[in-house]
Amino acid sequence: MGKRIQEEIIKSIFFIFALISVFTTFGIIFVLLFETIQFFKEVSIIRFLTEKEWTPLFAVKKFGIWPLLSGTFLTSLIAILISFPMGLSIAIFVSEYMPFKLKAIIKPIIEILASIPTVVYGYFALLFVTPLLKKIIPSISGFNALSPGIVLGIMIIPTVASISEDSLSLIPRSLREASYALGATKLETVFKVVLPAASSGILSAVILGFSRAIGETMIVTIAAGQRPILTLNPLIPIETITAYIVQVSLGDTPTGSLEYKTIFAVGMVLFSITFTFNIISHNLRMKFIKSFKL
Amino acid sequence: MKDVKELIFKRKKREKLFIVLSLFFITFALMSLLLLIVSILVDGYSVISIKFLTSYPSRKPEEAGILSALVGSVYVLVIMILFIVPIGIGAAIYLEEFAPKNTLTHFIEINIVNLAGVPSIIYGLLGLEIFVRFFGLGRSILAGSLTLSLLVLPSVIIATREAIKLVPYSIREASLALGATKWQTVRHQVLPVALPGILTGIILAVSRAIGETAPLITIGALTYIAFLPTTPLSPFTVLPIQIFNWISRPQKMFHKNAAGAIIILLFLTFMLNLTAIILRNYYKSKYRL
Numbered sequence: 001m002g003k004r005i006q007e008e009i010i011k012s013i014f015f016i017f018a019l020i021s022v023f024t025t026f027g028i029i030f031v032l033l034f035e036t037i038q039f040f041k042e043v044s045i046i047r048f049l050t051e052k053e054w055t056p057l058f059a060v061k062k063f064g065i066w067p068l069l070s071g072t073f074l075t076s077l078i079a080i081l082i083s084f085p086m087g088l089s090i091a092i093f094v095s096e097y098m099p100f101k102l103k104a105i106i107k108p109i110i111e112i113l114a115s116i117p118t119v120v121y122g123y124f125a126l127l128f129v130t131p132l133l134k135k136i137i138p139s140i141s142g143f144n145a146l147s148p149g150i151v152l153g154i155m156i157i158p159t160v161a162s163i164s165e166d167s168l169s170l171i172p173r174s175l176r177e178a179s180y181a182l183g184a185t186k187l188e189t190v191f192k193v194v195l196p197a198a199s200s201g202i203l204s205a206v207i208l209g210f211s212r213a214i215g216e217t218m219i220v221t222i223a224a225g226q227r228p229i230l231t232l233n234p235l236i237p238i239e240t241i242t243a244y245i246v247q248v249s250l251g252d253t254p255t256g257s258l259e260y261k262t263i264f265a266v267g268m269v270l271f272s273i274t275f276t277f278n279i280i281s282h283n284l285r286m287k288f289i290k291s292f293k294l
Numbered sequence: 295m296k297d298v299k300e301l302i303f304k305r306k307k308r309e310k311l312f313i314v315l316s317l318f319f320i321t322f323a324l325m326s327l328l329l330l331i332v333s334i335l336v337d338g339y340s341v342i343s344i345k346f347l348t349s350y351p352s353r354k355p356e357e358a359g360i361l362s363a364l365v366g367s368v369y370v371l372v373i374m375i376l377f378i379v380p381i382g383i384g385a386a387i388y389l390e391e392f393a394p395k396n397t398l399t400h401f402i403e404i405n406i407v408n409l410a411g412v413p414s415i416i417y418g419l420l421g422l423e424i425f426v427r428f429f430g431l432g433r434s435i436l437a438g439s440l441t442l443s444l445l446v447l448p449s450v451i452i453a454t455r456e457a458i459k460l461v462p463y464s465i466r467e468a469s470l471a472l473g474a475t476k477w478q479t480v481r482h483q484v485l486p487v488a489l490p491g492i493l494t495g496i497i498l499a500v501s502r503a504i505g506e507t508a509p510l511i512t513i514g515a516l517t518y519i520a521f522l523p524t525t526p527l528s529p530f531t532v533l534p535i536q537i538f539n540w541i542s543r544p545q546k547m548f549h550k551n552a553a554g555a556i557i558i559l560l561f562l563t564f565m566l567n568l569t570a571i572i573l574r575n576y577y578k579s580k581y582r583l
Contacts, residue, residue: 003475004475006477007475007476007477010477011388011392011477013384014384014385014387014388014392015388015392015393017380017381017382017384017385017388018384018385018388018389018393018402018451019402020381020385020444020447021385021402021405021406021409021447021448021451022401022402022405024409024420024444024447025405025408025409027420027424028412028416028417028419028420031419031420031423031424032416032419034423035423085319086319086322086323089312089315089316089319090316090319090320090323092312092316093313093316093317093319093320097313097316106320108571109324109327110323111567111571112327112564112567113323113327115498115501115502115505115563115564115567116330116505116560116563117504117505117506117507117534117559117560117563118505118507118508119505119507119534119537119538119541119556119559120330120334120505120537120556120559120560121330122538122541123334123537123541123552123553123556124329124330124333124334126541127333127337127541127549128329128330128333154323154326157323185305185306185308185309186309187305187308187309187312188305208411211411214413215412215413215414215415215416216413217413217414217415217507217508218507218508218534218538221508221538222538222541222542242413242415242508245415245418245419245508245512246415246508246511246512249418249422249511249512249514250511250517255427263419263512264419264423267415267416267419270413270415270416271412271413271416274411274412274413275408275411275412278408278411279408282407282408
């Protein structure tokens with residue numbers, strides 16, 4: 001009898017541990033919603049969506065989210081432009097061309113690339129890539145969107161490459177063999193048969209990479225500057241949502257003040273965007289896996 | 295006939311072109327990794343000394359060190375491990391061994407996958423509101439550890455589940471057939487076999503947490519601390535925040551300090567990752583998984 005009670009107690013404790021993840025999700029949504037509603041009690045949502053400047057820390061306060069959004073999307077877009085062609089061709093090369101033994105060496109290297117703390121990438125962007133860009137484009141500012149965008153791109157190559165590679169490896173051999181039998185070369189098979197078949201898996205990799213770039217904080221905080229400007233010019237300072245949250249957190253903002261609430265309001269925007277992209281990416285991948293695993 | 299040969303030649307050339315392009319991209323990725331490491335080594339090797347490791351930060355760059363940041367990082371990580379080991383493993387055991395197949399279980403599983411994709415700075419906002427304000431822990435080590443625990447728990451649970459899943463079913467059946475309860479089976483048969491896999495997951499979680507900067511800045515970890523924390527409720531700073539602080543200063547000498555501290559941080563991260571990779575390979579070859 002004692003054994004059974006012990007069994008039940010342990011099971012219940014572990015159940016509560018498993019529920020912590022649910023509490024975390026609800027906690028995040030509750031905290032963000034609660035403070036965001038407080039924020040919109042003081043600043044109308046119309047100002048948030050229509051004003052073209054973001055200056056809550058200045059004397060003349062403007063609360064338009066667009067400059068932060070444009071900064072976030074600009075750096076993430078540059079990151080995807082870098083990491084998509086690179087990640088995909090690395091994935092194709094690793095899954096279709098590379099001998100098995102080399103794979104065993106390349107994979108840990110890619111894992112190490114993925115384990116480097118982002119503050120280190122930030123250092124690299126500000127003190128290595130930006131000076132390098134300055135030699136090529138003399139008009140570029142010390143803080144700009146291009147340099148952190150490029151480094152963000154390098155950072156998410158592992159994400160894009162590994163998920164794309166997983167997708168490619170799911171494509172059945174028979175499809176490739178049919179293509180070879182018709183006289184196609186390996187490259188033609190990859191581009192005309194394998195890639196179209198794996199397209200939704202690869203799309204899911206790109207969306208996930210984009211979402212990672214949007215949520216990344218330290219690289220853009222260090223190298224992109226802290227000037228929320230509504231622009232798509234990659235050569236001048238901008239500010240992302242994440243960098244704004246850090247900027248406020250570093251100052252002595254009293255809890256409960258309007259400035260304090262702004263970080264939750266923009267946090268809510270950030271969470272909604274990344275959450276949507278993650279769900280789309282996850283669903284695409286699940287659908288893709290299901291279509292090939294019988 | 296000549297046309298056909300030319301066509302084949304052209305197609306083969308394209309093939310080679312692609313291989314060259316891919317090799318170029320791979321080289322680019324590896325080169326940027328190499329450049330990153332070399333540029334940091336070149337910038338930072340000269341500041342590394344015993345004095346650098348045992349001094350407090352200072353307004354004078356040549357006297358500044360990383361003692362309080364290093365100790366802060368160790369404190370935060372140790373307390374975090376105390377949370378994530380029982381909770382992560384317990385949750386994974388529940389989901390793999392005990393959970394009924396119902397909507398709630400499915401919901402928990404989807405939740406964990408989704409949490410793994412939430413940006414780390416959002417966890418900072420959660421920690422700020424819940425741990426720092428609501429529970430009144432202040433901007434303390436404990437608040438930092440709890441925030442990081444929530445951040446890495448999804449990956450610990452996912453890794454532990456994978457490790458438990460790989461344990462052959464026959465081991466469980468043999469134990470159950472001898473009259474052991476489910477928990478006895480898990481405790482004495484499944485966990486020992488899955489241990490290296492679980493450890494790998496925990497080490498990787500620690501290696502991720504050691505470099506996390508944004509959530510700790512958000513909960514209000516300080517950037518300048520000239521004393522050692524004494525209790526879990528002390529204010530603190532960590533290594534990556536110290537690095538960030540030095541990078542953000544205009545003086546070049548502080549950038550050197552940042553590079554020096556990065557060398558230490560990368561060393562710790564790589565050692566953790568290496569241990570995890572070795573452990574995983576050993577585990578895989580031992581059980582031929």
